[in-house]
Amino acid sequence: MTKILAHRGASAYAPENTMPAFELALEQGADGFELDVHLTKDGQIVVIHDETVERTSNGEGRIVDLTLEELRAFDFSAGMGGYANSTIPTLREVLDLVVGTDALVNIELKNTIEPYPDLAQDLDALVAGMNLAGQVIYSTFNHYSVRDMIAAGTPVPVGVLHSDMLVEPWDYAVSLGAQALHPHYGLVAVNGDYVPNAHEAGLRVNVWTVNDPGPMAMMLRDEVDAIITNHPDVAVALRG
Numbered sequence: 001m002t003k004i005l006a007h008r009g010a011s012a013y014a015p016e017n018t019m020p021a022f023e024l025a026l027e028q029g030a031d032g033f034e035l036d037v038h039l040t041k042d043g044q045i046v047v048i049h050d051e052t053v054e055r056t057s058n059g060e061g062r063i064v065d066l067t068l069e070e071l072r073a074f075d076f077s078a079g080m081g082g083y084a085n086s087t088i089p090t091l092r093e094v095l096d097l098v099v100g101t102d103a104l105v106n107i108e109l110k111n112t113i114e115p116y117p118d119l120a121q122d123l124d125a126l127v128a129g130m131n132l133a134g135q136v137i138y139s140t141f142n143h144y145s146v147r148d149m150i151a152a153g154t155p156v157p158v159g160v161l162h163s164d165m166l167v168e169p170w171d172y173a174v175s176l177g178a179q180a181l182h183p184h185y186g187l188v189a190v191n192g193d194y195v196p197n198a199h200e201a202g203l204r205v206n207v208w209t210v211n212d213p214g215p216m217a218m219m220l221r222d223e224v225d226a227i228i229t230n231h232p233d234v235a236v237a238l239r240g
Contacts, residue, residue, distance in 0.1 A: 002219070003226040004235045005106055006033040007209045008049060012230040015078045016056065017047045018086045022094055030232035032104030032135070034208070037091055037123070038063040039116045040071060045091040045126065051113050057088070064114050095130055102135070106206065106228070108161070109140040120149045127156060139182045150177035159206060170201040180204040180225070185215055188222060195222045213238055
């Protein structure tokens with residue numbers, strides 16, 4: 001059965017990448033959620049999409065230049081009513097939500113602009129320490145990082161994120177040692193062979209970001225392995 005993963009939590013209804021968004025996603029019946037991680041100045045893994053805080057908070061600055069304490073002083077409600085004073089969560093805090101459950105977490109490494117050379121190693125240590133390797137998948141647009149994580153022996157499956165047309169992406173992903181492909185859903189919609197070829201190569205196909213019922217239904221018919229969406233409640237209802 002296709003899994004439903006909430007994109008940055010139930011981000012259509014609560015501030016993205018905050019604890020309320022992740023809690024709501026699970027309440028809405030999502031099988032788990034997707035999130036993004038960066039490293040703070042003091043080496044803490046925090047959950048936020050951008051390299052800077054301006055878009056999603058009332059603060060200013062780059063994550064890499066700020067300590068966790070400094071980040072905690074900002075309001076990450078992004079103006080959404082009822083969520084004032086939402087704070088930036090650490091990855092550990094978010095992962096605590098899924099301990100003892102079968103919920104899945106797609107951790108996207110945001111290491112295409114800031115290289116964060118310690119991020120992959122720190123992630124492995126945290127995930128292993130919480131015994132969650134079986135509930136986590138990594139993904140990134142940095143395909144050097146995909147290659148390097150796999151070469152380093154990460155126990156966590158790794159997915160290749162891509163938004164452009166690739167020639168035989170399943171062969172490319174296998175050549176890197178990856179376990180999954182994470183394409184924009186439009187790439188699957190225009191290539192009916194994408195999912196069967198990926199599955200034949202032993203890869204999962206987890207598509208993003210599917211917010212309308214029509215494309216959701218198409219992805220379900222194509223038997224993708226996971227739909228990543230801002231509207232997990234809609235996808236769960238459509239899947240039945």
